[in-house]
Every structure is written in structure tokens, then in C-alpha cells.
Amino acid sequence: MTPANLADTVLSAARAVFETRGLDVALLPAATTVERPRNPEHGDYASNLALQVGKKAGVVPRELATALAEELRRRAGVEAVEIAGPGFLNIRLDDASLGAIARLVVEAGSAYGHNSALSGEKVNLEFVSANPTGPIHLGHTRWAAVGDSLRRVLTAAGAEVTSEYYINDAGAQVDRFARSLFAAANGEPAPEDGYVGDYITEIAKEITDADPGLVGQPAEQALPIFLARGYELMLKEIRESLERFGVHFDVWFSEQTLHGGGAVEHAIEELRKQGHIFEDGGAIWLRTTDFTDDKDRVLIRSNGEKTYFAADAAYYINKRERGFDRCIYLLGADHHGYIGRLKAIAACAGDDPQKNIEILIGQLVNLVRGGQPVRLSKRAGNIITLDEMLDAVGPDAARYSLARSSTDSTLTLDIEEITKNSSDNPVFYVQYAHARICSLLRNAEEKKINRAEVYDPSRLSHERERNLLKTLGEFPGVVATAAELREPHRIAVYLEERVATDYHRFYDACQVLPKGDEPVSEFAQSRLWLAEATRTVLANGLDLLGVSAPERM
RNA sequence: GCGCUCGUAGCUCAGCGGAUAGAGCAGUGGACUUCUAAUCCACCGGUCGCAGGUUCGAAUCCUGCCGGGCGCGCCA
Known part of the structure; x- marks a missing residue:
């Protein structure tokens, strides 16, 4: 007998007791559970049903428990039932039943x-979505491990899950990335706001090795090439690291395709139909304060440029149009300010923000080395990459240490511990x-x-x-x-x-x-x-x- | 300032209103000529940040305070 079977048995016994005593069966819950008591003297399983419904039914819990125990003892597989405390039922099953x-x-x-709790549900699960301007590092890795595991868990619950990686390839940061590559290729120092790190020089070298003529070219001609090639190589590296980590994405979704393909315009039309678009100061706004946001958001700036938020809105609407009932976003705590505006996008689109969009916030990972805090910065080039972690401990230990604790708690990893003492x-x-x-x-x-x-x-x-x-x-x-x-x-x-x-x-x-x-x-x-x-x-x-x-x- | 979030053993973390708050690591002491000792057993270690409230019962829910992290652009 499984715990679920036993819970059903307890409930059916309760119904029998209610009927013989002339109590209102409707007061019983639709379902109940049994617990495994910590103390072995409290039996194999315990039920608190008598405590939960006793008062409502106007019966002293212990008295109800006594009647329930008597009824339960007659059920197949139940060896003994005892009443304890204010009205717990401590149940022991016979050996064959267990x-x-x-x-x-x-x-x-x-x-x-x-x-099959989620069967029939189409779920879009977006996680990691790190900018394609640098390797996957430990900050992203927690979401890779947790997100992929969540994908498996939701699938086990019957959902049809699509895992998705949103590539932020449309903003200023990819330009900075391209200029950083350009500078490295020409032996110049990194630009003021650029990226630093061995990976920059390596990718620059890979690009110029394949096309030596690029070196010394003027920026106007070379930058687009560095951008396109660098982006391609960086993304390939990210994808390989994640695959090595055992993390698979069904869809790699490029932000550029939203900007170029008219998706933003389409989204604005949809939102306008719902009556939440307005213009002010030459910009086009979404009135997210109609719902769960603390200020309205600009979609198209007065200079005609689309904002990042416009892409977010278009992306959400795109997901829904692809047939997903539930769009789940796994975000780090540094993005918790997005919850209100993302939920508001769903509401402005006429969706149910309680159901169609779900934002899971996870706390960040702290790194220490031998007890001393380590501050990582992509700019300073001292990041620890996923690949380095995999080289040190392998995918199993890496995934497990990141996935075993609740994302509600900031995880503190000691680099010395995980690399040296991996057998622990x-x-x-x-x-x-x-x-x-x-x-x-x-x-x-x-x-x-x-x-x-x-x-x-x-x-x-x-x-x-x-x-x-x-x-x-x-x-x-x-x-x-x-x-x-x-x-x-x-x-x-x-x-x-x-x-x-x-x-x-x-x-x-x-x-x-x-x-x-x-x-x-x-x-x-x-x-x-x-x-x-x-x-x-x-x-x-x-x-x-x-x-x-x-x-x- | 406003908002979100976290606070449990020396350290890293569990505990979706239940009984005496748990585990690993660290520390101490035991168990291998026999199915894998990467194991098992025992001991040590706590005002669950603080104060109220809700109730048969609170680490868990609510309120306030204290402390840490983060966020508050026609940036991305």
C-alpha cells in the first residue's frame, strides 16, 4: 500500500464514520495525505484528519480520532492504529502491505x-539566456542546472515542456563585444566600455586566422564582420559548454529576429487592441500601471528606437502565439524588478498573469575561496567559467552541488572545496x-x-x-x-x-x-x-x- | 527613500501549520580475512535574527523592527 492509497483509505474510513454518526460528509476535504512521522514509535504513517475536521464538525478531535481508528483497523493491510496527542492517528501497516x-x-x-498533474499543458521554460558576449560562468550555471532539472521534473509531471534560451543579440553590448574583438585583433587596448579576458583575444585570433586580411582594416568595414563571426563563435562555445554540462535547449531564440521581423510592431498592434497603448512626448508607451507595474514603460523611444522592453513584450506575445499555455521565466534575484512589468505585459495582452506567465526568482551564487569572498567581474576578466568548473569536478558533481539547494537561498560555494575536495x-x-x-x-x-x-x-x-x-x-x-x-x-x-x-x-x-x-x-x-x-x-x-x-x- | 528577497548548529544547507527542529562537512570515539568502508554506528554541537499576533499547535502564516543581498532609466 502506497501513502496515496493509505490516504484514500483514511478518507473513506472518515466518510463511513461521518455517515454512521449523521455528520455532514461535505465537511471532509476532497483529498488528504498521510505523513511519515519522524519518531518511529508513531507508526509507519500518521494522519491529522481528525484534528483538521473535528472542530468544523463539532466533534472533539480525539473522539473523532477514536471512531476513525476503529473503522481503520477493519481495513485490509492496516495492522494497528493508535491515537496520540490531540488526535493524531498513528498507523502501522502489515509487512505484506508495505x-x-x-x-x-x-x-x-x-x-x-x-x-499526470500537468498533462496537456504546453510549457515554455526560459532560463540562462546569458548575453552572447562572454563564456557561461558560475553566475549563470545555477540556472542551467536548476532550469534543466525543472524541465525534467515538469516533464515527469506530464507537461509538454520546451526549454528555451533567449539570445540578447540586438543591443549595445554586442557592439561593445565587436569593438573589443576588433581592438584585440589589432593589438590595441580594450575599449573603455569593452570586454576583457583571454576569451576575447582567443576569439579575435580565431577570426583573423580564418581571414588575415581583416587586420588593419578600418572599423566601418571590419566591425560588422567581427560582430557576426564573434557572435557565432561565442554562441557555439556557450552551446558546447551547456551540452557538456548536460543542459539541453530545444529553442535558441534570437532577439534580433524580433526586431527585424516585425514582431515588435505586431505586438504593439495586439496591445493596442487591448487598449493599453498611448503616446507621450513622441514615444509609444505601454500602460503597465493598469496592472502590476509601478510605472509605465516605453516601447518606442521618441527617436524611433525600440526599447529592450518592447522586445520583451514581443517575445512574450510570440511565445503565446506559438501555443504555450504557461511561460515560465527563471531569473536571478538581480532581475526581480522585472516581475511587475513582465506580469503586466501578460495582463495588457489580455492574458491571466496568474496562470499564463510565471516568474521564478532565484538568489545569486556567492563565491568564496578558502573562506575569503571573491568578487567576479566579466570586465575585470576574473570570471570562473562553466568549462573551468567542469574541468575541475565533472558535470555530475557540478550539477548536483548547484541543484541540491533551494533557489530561495543564496548559495555560497567555496572554490577550494568544490575543486580540491570533490570526493566530499x-x-x-x-x-x-x-x-x-x-x-x-x-x-x-x-x-x-x-x-x-x-x-x-x-x-x-x-x-x-x-x-x-x-x-x-x-x-x-x-x-x-x-x-x-x-x-x-x-x-x-x-x-x-x-x-x-x-x-x-x-x-x-x-x-x-x-x-x-x-x-x-x-x-x-x-x-x-x-x-x-x-x-x-x-x-x-x-x-x-x-x-x-x-x-x- | 520606496520595493523585492534572505536570516536555522563552527561551516554549507534541508524542513509547502504538526509530535523531542534534521543532514553533510568540521571535531571525538567505535565497526572491514565474508554481498563495494565513496559505507555503517555512537558522541559533541541550536534563545530557528528580535518582538508581538493568528490557533488545539508556528522555523513555517500575518505585522513591526534589526541585519545581509538586490532592484528602482525614452540603458541593455
Whole structure:
């Protein structure tokens, strides 16, 4: 019996109690949940339903709990029910009922943990979107790891997700980039407002190696070429770094295509139809203060130039016209000021800003080296790139350390810790559990012990077996919550603190295969089922994080 | 000044109103001739920033204050 099944059972028992007592069944919630108590003396699962509805129904919670307990004890699979505190129900399942989880997991395989909460929803998930004027660095990397994991989690919840990277290739910063390349190619110092760093000289060299005639050319002729070629090379490098990181984007969307293709004009027309466009001082404005913005925003400046905001509006409208029900933006905390105006764009376009647009703000990453703060600056050229991090620790450790904590908290990474002491990374604790199971399954095969022959769920009665079973049963709930709250770090916390821990503890206490010449124990088959079920959950969970599940370590 | 956000063990972080607030690292002490010791077990470590409020119950929700980060252009 899974926690979801048990919750349904508790609810149906409550209905029975309400009916026999003549209480209003409508007071019961549509759904309830059971919790796993921290204290093992409080049973396998606990329900607080009596506490939640007792008062509403005019019954003392403990009295309601007593009646509920009596009813629950009659249900199949329930071994014992106790009432505790103000009205908690502490429920213990029998071994066979709990053990059934392992079979369920193994049979579901790679689909275990998936759900259909978001099925039918077309989601556009935009993240990273770093300017194509420099390599991907640690500041962007958190969103790459979290965003890609969120893509996987939402997909597991049934959504049809398109991951998208918005390329800011239309503004002044790409001109600065081109002038920086031009200067480097001609051996001149970087322009005042330009970009510095080895990557500038490397890209400049790559361009001039392919076309030596560019050196010494006047700026008017050379700059467009440096811009086009540099942009192309930079984007290629960004794309390769992200692919190496295991982060995939379905769509690379160029801002230029909005400006050149009439998309901004089209967006202004759409917004005008909704009645939120006005002119003032020769500029065209969007009255975002009709909704959730603190000031109105200019779309077309009085000199006729389109603003960045105009592109934002056009981009949003473009996404909606491509059929996305939900446009999710993953932004760093330094962009939180955009929430109001982006939401207002959706509202001005006649959409529901609560549903069609969603802006997730994540706190930034702080870097320290040996405890001392490190200030990174692209201008100063001391940035730490994604590639450098990958060279130092590899994609698994990098992704895991960035994806395991909530984006609500500023993450402090110590460069010394992650580069020197990578074996301390908890990702290896999780991966090791998976590799250990694979080794066990290989040994079983060698000893010709076939898991599939027998599965007796009531054999798994050891406390550590029961704990592991309960943990495996939680996975679908963890995935569902991670999807609902857009918090993929919950997967990592669960794998690390629950699954891997409970497996290692089980492994320590429960021998599976015979030692030496001993006969095969009565537990072997059932424990192999449990091991395979655990392996399935670890593999599925690691996949949601974009981390590999190695068979050997 | 206005707004957003964060504040939990020495450090890095969990904890979508539930019972005695958890984990890793660091520190101390144990467990490998036997399925992978990248493991397990025990100990040490807390006024959940502060003060009120909401209620059967608050680290969690609300208000105020203190402290850190960030944002407030016809810039991109």
C-alpha cells in the first residue's frame, strides 16, 4: 500500500464514520495525505484528519480520532492504529502491505514517480539566456542546472515542456563585444566600455586566422564582420559548454529576429487592441500601471528606437502565439524588478498573469575561496567559467552541488572545496548507493539467484527494510511536489537524505546473498526485489537532476 | 527613500501549520580475512535574527523592527 492509497483509505474510513454518526460528509476535504512521522514509535504513517475536521464538525478531535481508528483497523493491510496527542492517528501497516511497494516500483520501472498533474499543458521554460558576449560562468550555471532539472521534473509531471534560451543579440553590448574583438585583433587596448579576458583575444585570433586580411582594416568595414563571426563563435562555445554540462535547449531564440521581423510592431498592434497603448512626448508607451507595474514603460523611444522592453513584450506575445499555455521565466534575484512589468505585459495582452506567465526568482551564487569572498567581474576578466568548473569536478558533481539547494537561498560555494575536495560531494553518496546495488545484482546473477522467481513481500519485516520501503513509496509525492512548487532541489534532498541513507543502512544490517558456501537464505529473493526497487528510484531520481547513475565506482 | 528577497548548529544547507527542529562537512570515539568502508554506528554541537499576533499547535502564516543581498532609466 502506497501513502496515496493509505490516504484514500483514511478518507473513506472518515466518510463511513461521518455517515454512521449523521455528520455532514461535505465537511471532509476532497483529498488528504498521510505523513511519515519522524519518531518511529508513531507508526509507519500518521494522519491529522481528525484534528483538521473535528472542530468544523463539532466533534472533539480525539473522539473523532477514536471512531476513525476503529473503522481503520477493519481495513485490509492496516495492522494497528493508535491515537496520540490531540488526535493524531498513528498507523502501522502489515509487512505484506508495505512490502508490496517494492513490486510496484520494479514493475513501473523508469515510469515510477511520474504523474499526470500537468498533462496537456504546453510549457515554455526560459532560463540562462546569458548575453552572447562572454563564456557561461558560475553566475549563470545555477540556472542551467536548476532550469534543466525543472524541465525534467515538469516533464515527469506530464507537461509538454520546451526549454528555451533567449539570445540578447540586438543591443549595445554586442557592439561593445565587436569593438573589443576588433581592438584585440589589432593589438590595441580594450575599449573603455569593452570586454576583457583571454576569451576575447582567443576569439579575435580565431577570426583573423580564418581571414588575415581583416587586420588593419578600418572599423566601418571590419566591425560588422567581427560582430557576426564573434557572435557565432561565442554562441557555439556557450552551446558546447551547456551540452557538456548536460543542459539541453530545444529553442535558441534570437532577439534580433524580433526586431527585424516585425514582431515588435505586431505586438504593439495586439496591445493596442487591448487598449493599453498611448503616446507621450513622441514615444509609444505601454500602460503597465493598469496592472502590476509601478510605472509605465516605453516601447518606442521618441527617436524611433525600440526599447529592450518592447522586445520583451514581443517575445512574450510570440511565445503565446506559438501555443504555450504557461511561460515560465527563471531569473536571478538581480532581475526581480522585472516581475511587475513582465506580469503586466501578460495582463495588457489580455492574458491571466496568474496562470499564463510565471516568474521564478532565484538568489545569486556567492563565491568564496578558502573562506575569503571573491568578487567576479566579466570586465575585470576574473570570471570562473562553466568549462573551468567542469574541468575541475565533472558535470555530475557540478550539477548536483548547484541543484541540491533551494533557489530561495543564496548559495555560497567555496572554490577550494568544490575543486580540491570533490570526493566530499554528496552526489557520490547517492551514486555509490546505485553502484553498490548494481554490484549486488551482478553478484546475484553470477550465483544464479534469480530475483524474478519469488517475491514474498511479507519477508521484508526488518526495521531497515520497512524504512526503505516507506521511503521508496514517497517518491511519486516528492516528484509531484517538486513539479508543483517548481523546486527540483527536493529530488536531491530526498535521494540523499532518504533513499541513499536508508539503502546504505539496510545494506549494512541485512545480508542479501549467501556468504561463501552457505545456502541461499529465505530472504534473498525478496531483498533483491527491494534492491532493484531502490535502484529504480535512484536512477529515476538522478535522471531528474541530470546526473548519471553509474553501475560501478 | 520606496520595493523585492534572505536570516536555522563552527561551516554549507534541508524542513509547502504538526509530535523531542534534521543532514553533510568540521571535531571525538567505535565497526572491514565474508554481498563495494565513496559505507555503517555512537558522541559533541541550536534563545530557528528580535518582538508581538493568528490557533488545539508556528522555523513555517500575518505585522513591526534589526541585519545581509538586490532592484528602482525614452540603458541593455
